[in-house]
Amino acid sequence: MANLKDIRDRIKSVKSIQQVTNAMKMVAAAKMRRAQENMEKARPYSSRLAEMLESLIPEIDRSLMPELNIRPVERTLFVVITADRGMAGAFNHNVLRKAHHAIDAVGKDNSDILCVGKKACGYFKNRSYPIALEFMDFWNDLGYEHAMNLGLEIVSRFVKGEVDQVQVIYNRFINVARQEIKNDTFLPMSYNPEKKEESYIPDRLFEPSKEAVVKSIIPRYLNTQMWQYLLESNASEQAARMVAMENATSNARDMIKDLTLQFNKARQTAITTEMLEIVSGAEALS
Amino acid sequence: MATTFQLEIITPTQIFTEGQVSYVRAESPDGLFGIMAHHTAATVALGIGEVKIVKDGKEYFYATNGGFADIQSESVLLLLETAELVSDIDVDRAEAAKKRAQDRLKDKKMDKARSRTAIAKAENRLRVSGR
Numbered sequence: 001m002a003n004l005k006d007i008r009d010r011i012k013s014v015k016s017i018q019q020v021t022n023a024m025k026m027v028a029a030a031k032m033r034r035a036q037e038n039m040e041k042a043r044p045y046s047s048r049l050a051e052m053l054e055s056l057i058p059e060i061d062r063s064l065m066p067e068l069n070i071r072p073v074e075r076t077l078f079v080v081i082t083a084d085r086g087m088a089g090a091f092n093h094n095v096l097r098k099a100h101h102a103i104d105a106v107g108k109d110n111s112d113i114l115c116v117g118k119k120a121c122g123y124f125k126n127r128s129y130p131i132a133l134e135f136m137d138f139w140n141d142l143g144y145e146h147a148m149n150l151g152l153e154i155v156s157r158f159v160k161g162e163v164d165q166v167q168v169i170y171n172r173f174i175n176v177a178r179q180e181i182k183n184d185t186f187l188p189m190s191y192n193p194e195k196k197e198e199s200y201i202p203d204r205l206f207e208p209s210k211e212a213v214v215k216s217i218i219p220r221y222l223n224t225q226m227w228q229y230l231l232e233s234n235a236s237e238q239a240a241r242m243v244a245m246e247n248a249t250s251n252a253r254d255m256i257k258d259l260t261l262q263f264n265k266a267r268q269t270a271i272t273t274e275m276l277e278i279v280s281g282a283e284a285l286s
Numbered sequence: 287m288a289t290t291f292q293l294e295i296i297t298p299t300q301i302f303t304e305g306q307v308s309y310v311r312a313e314s315p316d317g318l319f320g321i322m323a324h325h326t327a328a329t330v331a332l333g334i335g336e337v338k339i340v341k342d343g344k345e346y347f348y349a350t351n352g353g354f355a356d357i358q359s360e361s362v363l364l365l366l367e368t369a370e371l372v373s374d375i376d377v378d379r380a381e382a383a384k385k386r387a388q389d390r391l392k393d394k395k396m397d398k399a400r401s402r403t404a405i406a407k408a409e410n411r412l413r414v415s416g417r
Binding site: 038042044046048049147156206213216220223227 | 301
């Protein structure tokens with residue numbers, strides 16, 4: 001049986017780990033709430049833009065809008081969204097596995113990878129996959145400008161014809177306990193031609209022109225989508241981390257319980273042995 | 287007849303409810319235009335520039351990267367990608383962004399058009415912050 005000092009030291013170290021995991025859990029919970037709030041805040045803007053777009057797109061000539069251009073797919077750009085840090089259970093691993101499959105399905109010579117988050121960069125760099133662009137170290141102060149930069153970068157690659165399709169692979173936030181890996185086609189943009197809302201169009205003045213308005217809505221709308229992806233991923237990351245840290249904390253609790261039991265047993269044994277020694281010593285003397 | 291109208295500014299991260307205002311001036315790619323009460327229904331694309339609001343006789347300025355104005359006769363909705371009130375503009379950051387973009391413009395590998403847009407955004411911030 002392990003001696004008392006060893007057990008005491010182990011209890012102490014498990015306790016300090018528990019403190020750390022517990023603190024990480026709280027931090028993740030707070031960050032998750034913030035990400036969810038951001039998702040709420042973004043909704044009025046993006047739904048309004050979508051509304052405008054849906055009512056206007058049937059009215060204009062599709063071929064004028066490069067973002068809607070459907071071409072035979074030769075090169076695909078994969079946007080893989082992961083976190084900068086680990087300690088979030090299977091969060092990063094799930095996305096990377098899905099992305100890896102998707103990329104292998106079209107062949108790595110026909111794909112470009114845009115890595116968002118340190119984890120994706122590391123993963124694909126180690127496997128020497130073609131990384132078109134790295135985008136990392138921003139999750140801590142995530143802001144709308146990140147979505148704008150990313151959106152601009154991706155759209156310009158697509159419009160220039162460097163890639164024919166853009167897919168985004170990310171974690172979708174369903175609830176705290178559940179995240180879903182999604183693979184969305186970001187470009188060419190899809191829309192529902194059936195959904196024609198007449199209410200918006202009549203007697204409206206479009207300045208400078210209908211086409212120009214749509215032309216400037218599209219990239220902005222894509223930016224809101226990108227923002228949505230980033231926020232979903234961010235909320236998922238924090239939720240996954242929260243659950244992982246909750247598990248770690250409760251494991252530490254169990255371990256402390258076991259170790260305390262062991263410690264008491266060992267202490268009792270030591271006392272018993274000591275008493276036996278005294279009794280047998282006394283007997284030998286008399 | 288009322289001379290004021292409802293104004294709301296919606297950005298992806300924030301909503302500014304301005305309430306009843308009497309005048310809004312914004313920048314479209316073709317130039318400045320003003321909105322007063324009972325404007326005809328219109329949708330106007332806005333470029334990088336400033337938005338001036340007159341409320342209760344006082345003027346307020348926002349810096350924006352562009353967006354849309356959705357105009358009804360009784361209310362105006364500004365959908366802006368970014369909107370910063372003059373007092374919220376971080377001058378140091380705008381200066382730094384301008385400098386960075388200018389350096390990029392010299393770098394041949396970088397996209398010229400994008401660097402120019404970045405410079406325009408930063409300069410707009412600086413200009414509006416002087417209001």
